[in-house]
Amino acid sequence: MSVRYQSDFFGDIDADLEFDAPIGAMTYYSVGGKADVLVSPRSTDALSLLLRRCYNSNIPFRVLGKGANLLVDDLGVDGVVVKLNHNCFKTSRFNREGPIDALHIMSGYDLSKAIMETARCGLDGLHVLAGIPASIGGAIRMNAGGNFGSISDTLSTVTCLSKAGELSTYRSSDLGFAYRESKIPDPVIISATFSLTPGDPIHIRKSVKDIFAWKKSMQPLADTSAGCAFKNPINNNGERISAGELIDGAGLKGLTIGGASVSQHHANFIITTAKGTARDVLSVMKDVRTRVFDSTGIKLQNEVVVWSRDPEIQR
Ligand SMILES: Cc1cc2nc3c(=O)[nH]c(=O)nc-3n(C[C@H](O)[C@H](O)[C@H](O)COP(=O)(O)OP(=O)(O)OC[C@H]3O[C@@H](n4cnc5c(N)ncnc54)[C@H](O)[C@@H]3O)c2cc1C
Structure with a gap:
């Protein structure tokens, strides 16, 4: 100790x-x-x-x-x-507020469970996140999402604990949500409310299945990864472009260091074998960043969050 x-x-x-x-x-x-x-x-x-x-x-x-x-x-x-x-961190409840259903949910709740429950109740909104593994807190912090939408789209409020241990509730529009980022000022998200629109349960459940099937066809979901390693960068014309295509274009699919490699299925996924270490993953990420920069002049930023005792690595 x-x-x-x-x-x-x-x-x-x-x-x-x-x-x-x-x-x-x-x-x-x-x-x-x-x-x-x-x-x-x-x-x-x-x-x-x-x-x-x-x-x-x-x-x-x-x-x-x-x-x-x-x-x-x-x-x-x-x-x-x-x-x-x-x-106590894994509860949820619905309140009807006029034509909209408000879902109040604690941050330790599993996102996939919330997606299935809201789909079953015929509530539109969270289903766009099908196939994204997350707790509600982690999904909000990262503004998880993809081609079909982001968690911030239907988020109304977020309740947090400050460094001083005080509770504050923010409107989501005040929290600087953008592509895969939020500017939440406090260290802990405790709970959130979502505004979900009633829809046809059969149609919503079909969308969940379709989105999951699409994700499975595009991403190596059976391999060990943390999803996309890098954010999609913005090019000189101000357009967001695919980091995976840049990595693929630099010929880096299959690049392997120790037990970590760039996935053959989707080049923005770095996958590990049972023998892989965190330093193997970091080495692949460093190599990819350098080689994409050398071939395109674009600097890739991490999407994956890195925790380390070494401030140089954590950055
Ligand atoms: C196979 C696979 C596919 C994926 N596909 C996608 C995708 O399509 N789109 C996408 O956006 N992401 C995707 N991801 C990444 C990941 O699912 C999301 O980033 C998700 O939001 C992470 O949630 P988590 O609970 O696991 O957070 P963690 O990974 O545990 O933490 C991520 C960050 O959130 C912070 N955090 C977690 N909980 C709280 C809390 N209660 N309060 C404050 N901070 C908190 C952590 O401190 C950390 O900084 C994928 C990952 C995998 C493995």
Whole structure:
């Protein structure tokens, strides 16, 4: 246990603790090291107290969602990693507000479950995200989406905890949502509301199936990855272009370093084998960035979030 956590740092916080927790193995990549401590708070109050204490003591604080967009360095991460996996962070309820249904949902809720439930109830909106693995919190932070829409399209409000452990509710229009990014000022998303329009349940369920089938045909969903490694960049004409096509155009499909390679199926997916390490993935990403820049002059930006003890790697 780290010296910083002696003197009963967690003593009065209602939470499950796991020291030296293998969080890399909890991500979709299944590579990477441990967190000093993984904390699963049993209430929002406990999470609020933990947050305040970490920030007052200068202890790094991170939130782990489903780990579907995350690469944890092999040396792990310092400080506290929080996982919102207690039931209090996994509830949802509907309120009818005129012709629109408002879905209130906690951030630890599974996105695919929310998609299936709203589709079953004949509510239009979240189905555009079919096939994207995420918790509601992770999907909001990343503004998850694709060809059919983004999570911010139907998002009304987001409730967060600040560094001081205080709750604030923001209108989504104030949160700077853009392509695969948000400008949420607080470290933890606690819950959200969505405005969903009633529609035909049969039609919505068919859209879920069609979108999933499209995704499966376009992306290597059976391989181990964290989705797209890079954001689609903007070219000199101000148009967003496909990072996958740039990587493919540079002849990099199949590029392999150790146990990580550029997928043959979709060049923006970096996939790993059982022997892969986080440093293998980082090396492939670095090589891809350099070679795409050399051939096109375009700098690719990470879409995948990297956690490391080394600030140079985390950047
Ligand atoms: C096979 C595959 C396909 C994918 N396809 C797509 C796609 O089509 N479109 C797309 O957008 N993404 C896609 N992704 C990436 C990923 O699914 C999304 O980015 C998703 O939103 C990540 O959610 P998560 O809960 O796993 O977040 P994590 O990966 O756990 O975390 C991502 C970031 O969100 C933060 N975060 C998580 N929860 C909270 C919270 N409660 N409060 C504050 N911050 C939080 C984390 O700290 C981290 O910075 C794909 C991934 C895979 C593996």
